Amino acid sequence: MLKVNNLYAGVEGNEILNGINLEVNAGEVHAIMGPNGSGKSTLASVIAGKEEFEITEGSIEFDGENLEETSPEERAHKGIFLSFQYPVEIPGVSVTNFMKTAINESRKARGFEDMPANQMLKLIREKSELLEIDRKFLSRSLNEGFSGGEKKRNEIFQMAMLEPKLAILDETDSGLDIDALRIVANGVNKLRSKDNAILVITHYQRLLEYIVPDFVHVLHEGKIVKSGTKELALELEEKGYDWLKNESVV
Amino acid sequence: MDLKDKLVSSFLAFENNVDVDHPVHDIRSEAIKNFELKGFPDKKQEAWKYTSLNALKKIDFSIFPKHIDALEYKDVKRYFLHEIDTYKIVFIDGVYSSFLSETTHDGVDICLMSAALSKPMYKQIIDVYFNKVASKEESLTTLNTAFSKEGAYIYIPKNKIPKKPIEILHFATGNEATLLLQPRNLIIAEENAELQIIERHQSLTSNEILTNSVTEIFAAKNAIVDYYKVQNDLKNASLIDNTYISQKGNSTVKVHTFSFGGKLTRNNLNYYQNGEYIDSTMKGVTILGEKQHVDHHTLVHHREPNCESHQDYKGIYGEKSVGVFNGKIIVDKIAQKTNAFQQNNNILISDKATINTKPQLEIFADDVKCSHGCTIGQLDEEALFYLQTRGIPKKEAAALLMYAFANNVLESVRIPELKMRINKLIANKLGVQLGFDL
Numbered sequence: 001m002l003k004v005n006n007l008y009a010g011v012e013g014n015e016i017l018n019g020i021n022l023e024v025n026a027g028e029v030h031a032i033m034g035p036n037g038s039g040k041s042t043l044a045s046v047i048a049g050k051e052e053f054e055i056t057e058g059s060i061e062f063d064g065e066n067l068e069e070t071s072p073e074e075r076a077h078k079g080i081f082l083s084f085q086y087p088v089e090i091p092g093v094s095v096t097n098f099m100k101t102a103i104n105e106s107r108k109a110r111g112f113e114d115m116p117a118n119q120m121l122k123l124i125r126e127k128s129e130l131l132e133i134d135r136k137f138l139s140r141s142l143n144e145g146f147s148g149g150e151k152k153r154n155e156i157f158q159m160a161m162l163e164p165k166l167a168i169l170d171e172t173d174s175g176l177d178i179d180a181l182r183i184v185a186n187g188v189n190k191l192r193s194k195d196n197a198i199l200v201i202t203h204y205q206r207l208l209e210y211i212v213p214d215f216v217h218v219l220h221e222g223k224i225v226k227s228g229t230k231e232l233a234l235e236l237e238e239k240g241y242d243w244l245k246n247e248s249v250v
Numbered sequence: 251m252d253l254k255d256k257l258v259s260s261f262l263a264f265e266n267n268v269d270v271d272h273p274v275h276d277i278r279s280e281a282i283k284n285f286e287l288k289g290f291p292d293k294k295q296e297a298w299k300y301t302s303l304n305a306l307k308k309i310d311f312s313i314f315p316k317h318i319d320a321l322e323y324k325d326v327k328r329y330f331l332h333e334i335d336t337y338k339i340v341f342i343d344g345v346y347s348s349f350l351s352e353t354t355h356d357g358v359d360i361c362l363m364s365a366a367l368s369k370p371m372y373k374q375i376i377d378v379y380f381n382k383v384a385s386k387e388e389s390l391t392t393l394n395t396a397f398s399k400e401g402a403y404i405y406i407p408k409n410k411i412p413k414k415p416i417e418i419l420h421f422a423t424g425n426e427a428t429l430l431l432q433p434r435n436l437i438i439a440e441e442n443a444e445l446q447i448i449e450r451h452q453s454l455t456s457n458e459i460l461t462n463s464v465t466e467i468f469a470a471k472n473a474i475v476d477y478y479k480v481q482n483d484l485k486n487a488s489l490i491d492n493t494y495i496s497q498k499g500n501s502t503v504k505v506h507t508f509s510f511g512g513k514l515t516r517n518n519l520n521y522y523q524n525g526e527y528i529d530s531t532m533k534g535v536t537i538l539g540e541k542q543h544v545d546h547h548t549l550v551h552h553r554e555p556n557c558e559s560h561q562d563y564k565g566i567y568g569e570k571s572v573g574v575f576n577g578k579i580i581v582d583k584i585a586q587k588t589n590a591f592q593q594n595n596n597i598l599i600s601d602k603a604t605i606n607t608k609p610q611l612e613i614f615a616d617d618v619k620c621s622h623g624c625t626i627g628q629l630d631e632e633a634l635f636y637l638q639t640r641g642i643p644k645k646e647a648a649a650l651l652m653y654a655f656a657n658n659v660l661e662s663v664r665i666p667e668l669k670m671r672i673n674k675l676i677a678n679k680l681g682v683q684l685g686f687d688l
Contacts, residue, residue: 048639052631072638073647081639088633092657093650098640101650106641141657158640 001026001197002047002166007058009046016042018222019058024166027194031208031233032201034219035241040201041085043219044170047199048082049075062166077109079165083155083172090142095154096124098142099161106162127160131187148175149184156187167191168199173207185210205237218244253307254289258282260313261396268399274367277381281395288389300574300606301516301545306488309458311430313397315343319423321454323350329452330417333667336448337416339402343423344431346400350419358412359405363434366403375405379438383466383496383522391492391518394464398434401463406443408470415446415665420463422487424455435465439473439501446476446665453487465493469501471525476664477505482675483512485540492518499525499554506663507534508672509544510679520549523585526556534563535656535672537679538571538603545574552585552615561592564656567603578610579620586615592622597629597655599648649680 004022008015016039024030034040046053047060049072060067062078070078090098104114115123128138131153143151152172159167169188173181188211192198200211208216208230216232217224218241225244226232236244251259261282268275290307291298321342330338337360340350346362353361359372366372367380381398385391402418422429431451439445453459469475481489489512495503509515521530536544550559565573575594596605609622629651637647653676663669 045635048635050635052635071644072635073641073643076639076641084636084639086632088630088636090633090637090650090654092654092660101646102640102642105643105646109641162641 003061008056029198029213031213031216038219039222081164081167083169085171087151089144131157149180205233281392284392312426363401363403383494401434404437408440409442411444418449420451422453422459424457428458431461437467441470442472444474448478450480453484459487462490467495469497473501475503479507481509488514490516497528500527502529504531509536515544528557530559533659536565539568543572549578552581552588555586558589563594565596568599570602573605575607581613583614586617588618590620595625649682
């Protein structure tokens, strides 16, 4: 589904990603771990199409298609979703209206009519139950005055509504207490299927206890220095990142 | 002949059509003298530094339209807030249209200035209020005063609330190649009275139109006045709006100004507080493109203790448009415990757009809370990216962010249908269809 080939990217001449290779197939959950500043969030943003970053070498392919000239909204229409570490507040636009706009823009891009109102309501009801989201929450302005936990839950609610093929969760666990983390992880797990894939980006192993990955990759200085199965995450938790840094020097 | 000379000499012709024995005519005569002395303001004056009337002064405006065209309601329906029932005071090329209007004398007076100036039953009120808060010095205001004859007259007695909002609409038809309009409005809310007004100047022609309007508002104790100015005119229409407000204790006067259209718009909004526990609120959303120019000049004069003023103006400027915000707050020595807040936030979405923003605070009392803030920025790239990753195209994403930016001001619009209308105007102005009514 996703193929990242020898990817070099940076901003204004500063290279942040230094030759990333990554392949994610349908049905898989991959975790990208790494210390602060290793390039985790940059990788997430580059896959989602953030224009600020310049790709200097390599490529990103999604379903066999090179994404080089593809805008973030077109990537979204193709089925790529990014859950933000810091979701943006949009005063005056309710969660419901925002979702209507997002869903109908995607439908328009795919040549479908707007989703009928009753179908939209049904979908919203179904997905908000999945994330244990209160009705009142849906009429509030998007992310405005939301707690950290509410923002993250709202991100996963959007993921549930948009049903992406590839969901990238950038530090979804940060700022969550244990109950909120469980609800969010539960939601994500219910959305897992053989047809979609999830890329979990996290600093800590904690989230991976709830969203269990098939593969774990360790990012350091813009490069994947080690890949393995879920046991690698435990090893990292125990030893920290320093032993890997040393290894990469050798 | 330049426009000033033409206006001054036209005053003699004007006198043939009004009652020169009415006391108001002495006020007019004084006013024309002041205008003759001062003429049009120019850029050398601090208050007109960023707004030039030179181009307008070169136009040979017709001052007295010769004849009027009847307008069919169906052709102008969209300019009314037709979703709800309203009182309507409608003018076509400066002349009252009884056909399009719906006035009343049922417990309240919602009618015409020409009637108030000619009928004896209004004389006492005219004596007390007419030209009592409007400036006798400012040249454009005195120009209007000199030619004051027609406009809206609204008198709400003690404890009364009109059944529905009042719309004041001025249409310009293009019967004349050019036209100068000078409406004069007088609005009085007595103790505990409450009213809502929507004012709109609408040109229906590509001909040059200049409106120099003066509105006086008097709010007695506990009165509440909600005034909405919808400025979405065609591109050869210019407006100089001079609004003067006098408030007594515990009254609230809120003016919302939505500026989306027109060629040149100057809003002179002046509040004078004459009592305690007054709330003076002015809010605005300005969204401009092309070479449009909007200048907001506000003044709040705090003259008694324990009062508040709130100013919140948001501006979005594209293409080669120019915005000006000048907010003056005066707090007299006696006006202790004043709370005066002023906020002006701007987004420039084009390299060629300009905003000039200036707070002007003159505070003579020592126990006050005054704050002001001006910001000029661009759209937040991270927020744009966020919306794009949800599948919302960049243009629509930008529009959503601009809408969110202006939202604070929209939230306080108390007529839901008007709010909806403004939302639609904003979406139109931003050139987007968002799939839902914002």
